[in-house]
Amino acid sequence: MNTYDVIIAGAGPAGLFLAGELAEAKCSVLILEKAEDPHSPLKLLPFGIRGLNAPSIEALHRRGLLDQLELHKRLQNPFSGARGKQAGHFAGIPFEYANIDTERWPRRAPDAPPTHLLAELAELEAVLTRRALALGVDIRRGLAVDGVEQSGDGAMFASRGPRSDDAAARRVERGGGVAVRAGGQLFRAGWLIGCDGARSVVRKAGGFTFEGTEPAFTGYSAKVDIADPEKLAAGRVTTPQGMYFQSQPGYLNMQDFDGGASHQAHQAGQPLTRERLQTVLRRISGTGVTISALHIATTWTDRARQATSYRNGRILLAGDAAHIHSPLGGQGLNLGLGDAANLGWKLAATIHGTAPEGLLDSYHAERHPIGAKVLDWSRAQVAVMRPTPEGRALNAIFRDLVNTRDGATYFAGRVWGIGA
Template sequence: MPHPYSPSPIHDVIIAGAGPVGLLLACELCLQGVAVLVLERATDPHTPLKALPFGLRGLTVPSIEALHRRGLLDELLAIQAAEAADKTAAAAHWLQQPRRPAGHFAGIQFYQDDVDNTRWPYHLPGPAGNGIAVTMQALETVLTHRAVTLGVAIRRGAGVAGFSATDDGVTVHAGNETFHASWLVGCDGGRSTVRKAGGFEFAGTDAEFTGYSIEAELADPHALQPGRHHTANGMYTYAQPGTIALVDFDSGACHRSQPVTLAHAQAVLRRVSGTSVTLTALKLAATWTDRARQAKAYRHGRVLLAGDAAHIHSPLGGQGLNLGLGDAMNLGWKLAAAVRGDAPPGLLDSYHAERHPVGAQVLDWSRAQVALMRPDPGARALAAVMRELIATRDGATYCAERISAVTLRHDLGGDYPLIGRSMPDFEFADGTRAGTLLRNGRGLLLDFSANTSLPVLAARWGERIDHVARVPEDALGLQALLVRPDGVVAWVDTSPDQPQDLAAAITRWFGEGA
C-alpha cells in the first residue's frame, strides 16, 4: 500500500516518457505515495519493433530481482510463456541453438554450460535464474498495468515540448497544455527533449556504423546462411525466412538520414553479406548506431534524467534497457523522500554518484565490442584472440558476470563485500523468499540473530523500514542486514555481539528517527 503521504494540489513529479524506465519510475514513486503524471509523445504504445523478433530484450539479474521484489515477475513470465507458445513468432528470432546461449561479446557467443555460477556466493538461486528474455511489449504491458493500478496518471499524445524551472518547481509545456510539478524527470529517450531543454552536457563518442533491423521477403530464403557472420564490410545475422540484423561501418551516415527503402536495404545487405541476395518485399526496417554519450550530470536542480535520456550506446549485448531500469529503481525511493521532505542530506545526489559510474562502464563495454567488430585486420586478429578466451570457463564466466550484472556493486563505503550489492534472495523454511519482503517499497532490517536491540532500534524508523526476524536456510554467515528500498544492502552484521553503527547507517539512508 502507498505510504500515508498527502500530495500537494499540483503534481509532485512529472515524468517525460512512458517507456519501461518512465513507467517503472512512476510505479516506484506512486508506491511511496507520490502524485505522478507521465507525459508520452506517442499516442499508441504498440509498435512492431516492440514485439518479436526485434523487440526481444534480455533482462539482467538486477532487473529480474527488481521485478521479483515488486511482485511483477510472475505476470511477466506468464506473458513470456504465451509469446513463446507462438511457434511462428518464436522461430523468427535467432536465439534457438543446441546449447543455451548466455550472451555474446561483439557477436562472439558464449554458453551457459561454460559459466561457473559458484563464483558468485552472494547470488542465491532465484525464481528466474541469471537471465530471461522478454519483449518490450510484454514489459510495458506489465508496467503500465501496475502504474495504472497504483494511480499513476498517463497522458499519451502529450510529449514534452519544453519547460521552465525554478528553485521551487517546474512548469512543463506539452502540446497546448501546461502542467506544474515539484520535480521533472526526463525518461524520454536518446533524443530527450528534457535533456536538451535543460542544458545537460551530453559527452561521448560519435557513431562508427549504421545498424539495421530488417524483416523482409527473400527471393531465395536460402541465399543467406543462418546465424551470425563477420564479413569484410561488417556483420550480419540471419534467421529464416527473413529476419536480418546487420551492421554497416559507414560512420552512422544512414541512421535517420533517409527512409530505408527496399532498394537501399538490398544494396546494404549485398555489400555487407558479400552475396547477390535479392529482397522482394520489405515488411519492417529500422536503423540504429553505436553512438555512445552520457550526461555529465544526472541532475540540474529540480530536473533529473534516467534511462536513454541520461546515456546512449549501441544495443550490442542488450545493456541499455537494464541500465535504465536500474536508474529507475535507484532514483524512485530517493526522489520520493525528497518530495516528502524527509530525505537525509545528500540522498538525492547519491543517485548520480551511484548510477553515473555504472553507465560509464556500460558505455565502455559497448565501445569495446565495436572495436572488435571493425572490418579491418587488426580487429579481426583481436577478435580471434577474444574468441579463444571466451571459449574458456574463466572467459565465459567473466563475460556472463559483466553482462548479467550479477556482481554489480555501488560504492557505499564500508569494507564488507556485500555492502553496495543486491540483497541475496534468502529462502526461508516455508519456501518464501526475502525478495517478497520488499513489495511495499520500504527499507528492510532483516534479522537472523534474534538480537533484542534490533526491533527497539528499528521502531524509531517505523514509518520507513520494516524489521523482520526470520532465519533463512542459508544465512551466508550473516547476523543481520539493512536493505534499502531498491534492494541494495547498506549495512551488515556478521557477529552475534551487539551490532555496531546500525543507527548511523539507518540515519544516512532514511533520515532522523523518532
C-alpha cells in the same frame, strides 16, 4: 490546476517503472508521452525481444511483477543455461554454460529468481503500465514536451486543466518546481524527470551536457521477403564490409560500418526503401540476393554518449535520456530499470521531507559510473566487430578468451549483472 509532485517525460520501461515506484511511495505522478499509441511492431517479437539481467529480474520479482510476464514461460530461451549450450555472447562471440564457474559468485537462495530471462518490450510495457495506472499515475499520450522552466524559490506558474492535487501544490509552493509545456497545455510539478529517450527534449531544455563518442556503423533491423534466401549463409556472418544475421527467416539485422551516415540520413528524412536495404545487403554479403518486399525497417547506431550529470536543480534524467549506446549485448533496458529503481525511493523521500542530506545526489554518484561502464562495454564490442585487420585480430583473441573458464565466467557475470 495541473499540479503534481513529479512529471515524467516518456512512457517507456524506465519512465513507467519509475512512475510506479513514486506512486507506491504516495507521490502524485504525471507521465507525458509524445506517442499517441503505445503499440508498435518493433516492440513485438522478434524485434522487441530483450534480455533481463539479474538486478532487473530481482527488482521485478520484489514488486510482484515478474509473474505477470508470460513470454519467458512459453518461449525457449536460446541462451537457456542448459549444460553444453550457448549461454550468451559478447560481440557475437558465444560463451557456453559448461565453461561458467558459478561458484565464484555470491551464493543465491534456492528460491531466488533466475539470473537471466527473455522479455518482450511490448509485454513489459503493458505490465508496467497496468501497475502505474492501478497506483493512480496519470498517463497522457500524444503530448510531447516542448518547453521547460524551473524555479527553486516557490514561484507560481500559471496552469490550466481539470486535475488538481492540493498536497502536491502546497509542496511546490514551498519548494519551487518546474513548469512544463506539452501539447498546448501547461503543467507544473516539484520535479521533472526526463525518460524521453536518446533525443530527449528534457535533456536539451534542461541544459545538460551530453558527451561521448560518434558512431562507427549504421545498424539495420528489418522484416523482409527474400526471393533467394539460399544465397545468404546461416547464422551471424561477418564479412570485410560488415555483418548480417537472420534471427528468423525474413527478420534481418545488418551492421554497415559507414560511420553512421545512413542512420543520420534516415533520421533527416531519407526513406529507408527496399532498394536501399537490398543495396546494403548485397554489398555486405557479397551476393546478388534479392529483397522482394519490405514490411518494416529501422536504423540505429553505436553512438555512445552520457550526461555529465544526471541532475540539474529540479530536473533529473534516467534511461536513454541519460545515456545512449548501441543495443549490442542488450544492456540498455536493464540500465534504465536500474536508474528507476535507484531514483524512485530517493526522490520520494526527498519529496516527503524524510531524506537525509545528500540522498538525492547519491543517484548520480551511484548510477553514473555504472552507465559509463556499460558504454565502455558497448564500445569494446564494436572494436571487436570492426571488419578491419585490427578488428579481426581482436576478435580472434577474444574468441580464445571466451572459451576459457575464467573468460566465460567473466563475460557471463557482466552480461547477467552478477559477479564483479
